[in-house]
Structure formats: C-alpha cells, structure tokens
Amino acid sequence: MSGNNSEDASGEPTGKLAELLKLLKMNGNDVTKLTQSQQKEMKDYKFWKTQPVPKLDESVSEEGPIDRKKTPEEIPNEPFPLLAEFEWCTLDVTDQQQLEDIFVLLNENYVEDRDASFRFKYTREFFNWSLKPPGWKKDWHVGVRVRGTGKLVAFISAIPVNLNLRNKLVKSVEINFLCVHKQLRGKRLAPVLIKEITRRVNKYDIWFALYTSGTILPSPVTVCRYTHRPLNWDKLLEVGFVHLPPGATKPQMVANYALPKKTTTRGLRPMAPKDVDEVHALFVKYQSRFDLVQDFDKEEFRHWFLGGPEQLNASEDTKVIRSYVVENEDGKITDFFSFYSLPFTILENPVHKELGIGYLFYYASDADFGFNDRFDKEATAALKTRLCQMVNDACILAHNAKMDVFNALTSQDNALFLEKLKFGPGDGFLNFYLFNYKSFPITGGIRDDKSYDVERRSNLGVVML
Numbered sequence: 001m002s003g004n005n006s007e008d009a010s011g012e013p014t015g016k017l018a019e020l021l022k023l024l025k026m027n028g029n030d031v032t033k034l035t036q037s038q039q040k041e042m043k044d045y046k047f048w049k050t051q052p053v054p055k056l057d058e059s060v061s062e063e064g065p066i067d068r069k070k071t072p073e074e075i076p077n078e079p080f081p082l083l084a085e086f087e088w089c090t091l092d093v094t095d096q097q098q099l100e101d102i103f104v105l106l107n108e109n110y111v112e113d114r115d116a117s118f119r120f121k122y123t124r125e126f127f128n129w130s131l132k133p134p135g136w137k138k139d140w141h142v143g144v145r146v147r148g149t150g151k152l153v154a155f156i157s158a159i160p161v162n163l164n165l166r167n168k169l170v171k172s173v174e175i176n177f178l179c180v181h182k183q184l185r186g187k188r189l190a191p192v193l194i195k196e197i198t199r200r201v202n203k204y205d206i207w208f209a210l211y212t213s214g215t216i217l218p219s220p221v222t223v224c225r226y227t228h229r230p231l232n233w234d235k236l237l238e239v240g241f242v243h244l245p246p247g248a249t250k251p252q253m254v255a256n257y258a259l260p261k262k263t264t265t266r267g268l269r270p271m272a273p274k275d276v277d278e279v280h281a282l283f284v285k286y287q288s289r290f291d292l293v294q295d296f297d298k299e300e301f302r303h304w305f306l307g308g309p310e311q312l313n314a315s316e317d318t319k320v321i322r323s324y325v326v327e328n329e330d331g332k333i334t335d336f337f338s339f340y341s342l343p344f345t346i347l348e349n350p351v352h353k354e355l356g357i358g359y360l361f362y363y364a365s366d367a368d369f370g371f372n373d374r375f376d377k378e379a380t381a382a383l384k385t386r387l388c389q390m391v392n393d394a395c396i397l398a399h400n401a402k403m404d405v406f407n408a409l410t411s412q413d414n415a416l417f418l419e420k421l422k423f424g425p426g427d428g429f430l431n432f433y434l435f436n437y438k439s440f441p442i443t444g445g446i447r448d449d450k451s452y453d454v455e456r457r458s459n460l461g462v463v464m465l
C-alpha cells in the first residue's frame, strides 16, 4: 500500500516529497524557486514513471518487490529496437580493443564537473577490477555502436550483488557506467539502455538493481554528501579544486592540511591473501549494523579488497585498490580499511594534467563490538577514536601514494570522523536507488541543513564506485 502524502492542510509538502524538496534545496536547486515550466518538467519523468520505482510523493508503508516475480522465459529474447543507424553490441572486456573502446567513450564523455575542468580518468586496471568481480557476465557489458563505422557511442553495465536490506536477501545487480556520447545526448537513448540491461539481467532471473545518480530521479532510498580531505592543498589551489578562503594565507592552509609521512597506528600493515578469512569475519560483523549492505562471500571479498590477480603484483602507479589491516600484539586483526584510486584528468591546465584521488571504500573495526547499542555514548566514543586514527592513517597512505585529495561519502559511520579529520563538505550529493524494490528511507549521514549527522550517522553500508 502506498499513500499520497504530498500536502498537509497548510499546503506545505509533507512526507517523502517534503524530504526530497529539502534535499533539492540542499543541492542548491531550490525547487520552490523554479519557474512553473521547470516544475512541470521535474514532475514529468516520462521514462521513469513507466518503471517499477516508487513515485516521488509516495511514502513506503511496506518494504518489498514492486512488480512481483516473472520468469526469465516471459522476458523477450530479442534486444529492444534501436534506430537503424545504431546496433547493439556486447563488449568483451577481456579483449584489449573492446576494453579500449569503453575506455575512450568513458574518458571522453563520462561525468564532468559543472565547469567541465575535471573528468574521471578510467584505466584498464580500474575496469578489470570494477567490471569483472566474481560472477560477472559478458552479457551485462552492453554497448551501442554506429552501424558501419563501429564507433562505440553508449555503454551501460551491471555486476551481480547480493544485497541485504534489513536482513532480507535481495538478489540484485549494481548498475554503473551509464554513458551516452555527448553528441547523442537528449535523444532518449538512456532509457533504451536501461531497458536493455534490465532485459538482459531478467534473463538471469534477477529482478532488482541498485544504482546511484547525482540527479534526482523517482525515488531515492537515501542521499549522501560527498566530502573531500585535501592532501596536497597547493596543487588543489593551482588547479582550481579549492579556493583561498578570505582572510587566510596559502602557508596557513598548507600547514592546516599537512600530514606526517609515517602512519601512527601500531600493527598497521597491508592486507595479505592469508588475512582474507579473518578480515571477512570482522567485516561481516561490522556491516551487520547497517540497513543496506552487500553480502560479500569470501571470493568476492578477495576480489574487491585485494584486486584481481594482476593487482597483487601491480606497481604503485597502477594499483587500484589498497587494503590495510591492524594486527594487535596477540596476532588478532582488530581493524581493516580500504581505499581505491580513480584520478581525474585536468582538462585545461598548462601545468597539471592529472589529479590523484583516493576514495574511502569499506572499513571495519571491533572498537564498539563490546556494546549492545552502537549509539551508546561510550560505544560512540570508542569507535570515533579508532576511526579517527585509522582514517587519518588512510589519508597519510593516500598522500604517500601521490593522491592529492581523499574523498568520502557521509555513508557508514563516516560522520564520526569527517569533521575532525578535515573532510570538507563538497557540492555534490549522491542519490541511491533501488529498482523494483520499495524500501523505507535510510539515513545518509546528513542533517536537513546539509551538515554531517554525527548523532544518527548513516545506515547505508554499501559503497558504489
């Protein structure tokens, strides 16, 4: 059952709509100030209103699937029709040339910042890690090529994930890297890609998906804020990533963000293959506190935290994922953290061509395991102390690995360390969506006024690339 709770007696929006409007305002898009035609456009999700997703003004009263299960046999065998000048292709990412095609499409057309001065710089190593986890399907690397020239102009991908939503297993995929060539934007190709990947996933008897977007679509399960911890403030200033605050001097700012070369946590070392069983157990226990998590089996855990086989011997420059553990004097692993590298290309700068970026990935700690309630005052203090030390070390390691900034979302227990460790709030927000599954809202680590929600933290335990 879903109820429309879009207005109260005073005419003010309430419920989920009110929450969304608040979030839009937080994003700098005060919806109440939009012109009438813009408001109409916003409501008019021509594609998404045909899909099994909750409406923007819908309040969820029961969690679960939206379209009840069909069978793969009921799903068409043929792909959705495309205009005559295009054709579908399945990309084989084990083939260098095809990997190169994705690489060129995404590097030239994927997300840019508002001023188009930075763009993600995807690498082969990154794709090998992110597109080929255990159980990956070639069929789920979907492209559109220009018939005749063979040029790749659009891409979408799915990888298998077992989600755990408040202790219910939701067999799903994660959708990522949706991209349409700049010259083909606005032509409704994205909905066709989404429908085609849905068809291909349904054929494997999977009916749900997790995806993220910076834009508001019907309807986010949660929204998190991006945060940035400058590691190389000088360079960030030179490339326009940060500005000198009024009244501050450059040396003051550099000193403020300076980090030592050496990490401080005793027993900290890179995670090794022999640690997988123990760290996996610690991680599963830690993750059980969150409402939405991915259930990693050991093979998946090994892939996501040690990388594929080529990552084990990768040089420092091409390492995508880095994982560390803290081993105490008794040889027990008490903590673990990981971060990945995804640099930006700097588009128009005479000196700097690349910005090294580290992203906090997953972590776990036994610091509050002795308490029944993670929000207990002492539990909070214990975890906060441990996380502050650990993530500060992660920043030191990222800096030593030539990263210029360290990013984190407000998800997980991050609100406990963000401010103390000088992670500044970014302009960007990341909305999380479930396809064909209704969920009660999940806390995303930010308050109504955009600040870090230290009291409630976040109940989101998935990190998407």
Ligand SMILES: CC(C)(COP(=O)(O)OP(=O)(O)OC[C@H]1O[C@@H](n2cnc3c(N)ncnc32)[C@H](O)[C@@H]1OP(=O)(O)O)[C@@H](O)C(=O)NCCC(=O)NCCS
Residues within 6 Å of the ligand: 044, 045, 046, 047, 048, 049, 109, 110, 111, 112, 177, 178, 179, 180, 181, 184, 185, 186, 187, 188, 189, 190, 191, 212, 213, 214, 215, 217
């Ligand atoms: C995102 C992108 C593929 C959309 O393509 P487009 O040409 O602008 O949009 P199209 O005309 O094909 O389709 C528009 C529909 O797609 C939806 N859409 C746009 N971006 C979307 C996204 N990230 N996820 C899901 N749906 C999206 C729109 O809401 C619209 O549907 P609606 O009528 O229900 O509102 C394209 O802008 C792009 O490649 N951007 C750079 C990469 C990027 O941002 N990828 C998404 C990362 S989350």
